[in-house]
Amino acid sequence: DxxxxxNSPSLSVQEGRISIxxxxxxxxxxxxxxxxxxxxxxxxxxxISISSIKDKNEDGxxxxxxxxxxxHLSLHIVPSQPGDSAVYFCAASALVGSExxxxxxxxxxxxxx
Amino acid sequence: xAGVTQSPTHLIKTRGQQVTLRCSPKSGHxxxxxxxxxxxxxxxxxxxxxxxxxRQRGNFPDRFxxxxxxxxxxELNVNALLLGDSALYLCASSRAGYNQPQHFGDGTxxxxx
Numbered sequence: 401d402x403x404x405x406x407n408s409p410s411l412s413v414q415e416g417r418i419s420i421x422x423x424x425x426x427x428x429x430x431x432x433x434x435x436x437x438x439x440x441x442x443x444x445x446x447x448i449s450i451s452s453i454k455d456k457n458e459d460g461x462x463x464x465x466x467x468x469x470x471x472h473l474s475l476h477i478v479p480s481q482p483g484d485s486a487v488y489f490c491a492a493s494a495l496v497g498s499e500x501x502x503x504x505x506x507x508x509x510x511x512x513x
Numbered sequence: 514x515a516g517v518t519q520s521p522t523h524l525i526k527t528r529g530q531q532v533t534l535r536c537s538p539k540s541g542h543x544x545x546x547x548x549x550x551x552x553x554x555x556x557x558x559x560x561x562x563x564x565x566x567x568r569q570r571g572n573f574p575d576r577f578x579x580x581x582x583x584x585x586x587x588e589l590n591v592n593a594l595l596l597g598d599s600a601l602y603l604c605a606s607s608r609a610g611y612n613q614p615q616h617f618g619d620g621t622x623x624x625x626x
Contacts, residue, residue: 432612443603443617444556451612489555499544499607500569501615503555
């Protein structure tokens with residue numbers, strides 16, 4: 401039973417345009433959500449997070465939106481750059497259950513020059 | 514400021530053997546979590562250590578065990594290795610507390626022959 405789902409295995413975007421990566425979850429106890437970026441042969445790098453008490457968090461070119469009623473979050477990258485090409489993982493955790501992270505399967509983003 | 518470091522980078526073992534993987538957390542972090550990432554999947558939570566105690570455990574058999582030392586570094590031990598244990602093993606560290614993001618090392622690639 402996959403509690404965190406990233407339904408798009410891949411996404412291709414032109415440089416300078418917006419990249420939107422989506423994530424759905426099923427466990428209503430999740431209250432903290434994170435996005436990680438992973439390059440080949442490296443570990444996941446933390447990008448941005450959002451608590452369930454917020455619906456938006458912004459950090460530079462990265463913005464995460466949370467829609468609790470739809471159990472959906474998205475990561476917006478504006479403008480996209482070729483160096484953003486990587487696999488992006490959505491992760492979630494619940495206060496009950498401490499810091500255990502539950503990950504989606506990832507979306508491979510390719511930003512074309 | 515060193516991030517999370519893991520050793521070794523790669524390891525090849527045969528079925529039935531035992532293996533020990535090591536992790537040093539990021540400076541200032543006291544909580545260490547271990548994840549297994551199979552090809553094409555997101556990381557799966559194995560267990561978490563805090564104050565030298567296993568605080569939480571995922572759905573992994575007892576062949577997987579760990580330890581945390583007073584300096585917060587950690588080891589993951591796997592006994593009676595199976596072919597299915599071939600994966601990337603990731604260590605993540607964080608500060609104890611609510612909604613603290615986990616930071617990952619580059620992992621140990623374990624191959625079982």
